[in-house]
Amino acid sequence: MSARFSLLDVVVLVEGIPQEGVPAGSLGTVVDLYGVPSATSCEVEVADDEGRTPWVGPVAYEHLRPHWWPRRTEV
Incomplete structure (x- = not known):
């Protein structure tokens, strides 16, 4: 099952896009969803x-993972 993403989620590309010069591990932001509610890419x-x-372009969900920011516990 692919992860679901929402607009403005911060994601990590688990596979690079070498033809565009985008390496694996790049951070990105989801700016549009395709085929909602059964979206498989964004x-x-x-x-x-x-x-x-x-770079801005379409990426299949299976090539993305969420980027989780550690929760800050200090004030």
């Missing part, structure tokens, strides 16, 4: 270390 905007957007 539009992902990938950002580089300087906040630029080098």
Whole structure:
């Protein structure tokens, strides 16, 4: 079963897109969902270390995983 994602979820590409210069492990944001409610892919905007957007395109859910930020316990 593929994971489900929502708009603006932060995701990690588990497989790179070499023809676009996007390496595996890149962080992206879900900016559109295809075929809702039975979506199997989504539009992902990938950002580089300087906040630029080098690539936006469709990615199948099986090539993504959620990026979980650790919960901050200090105040």
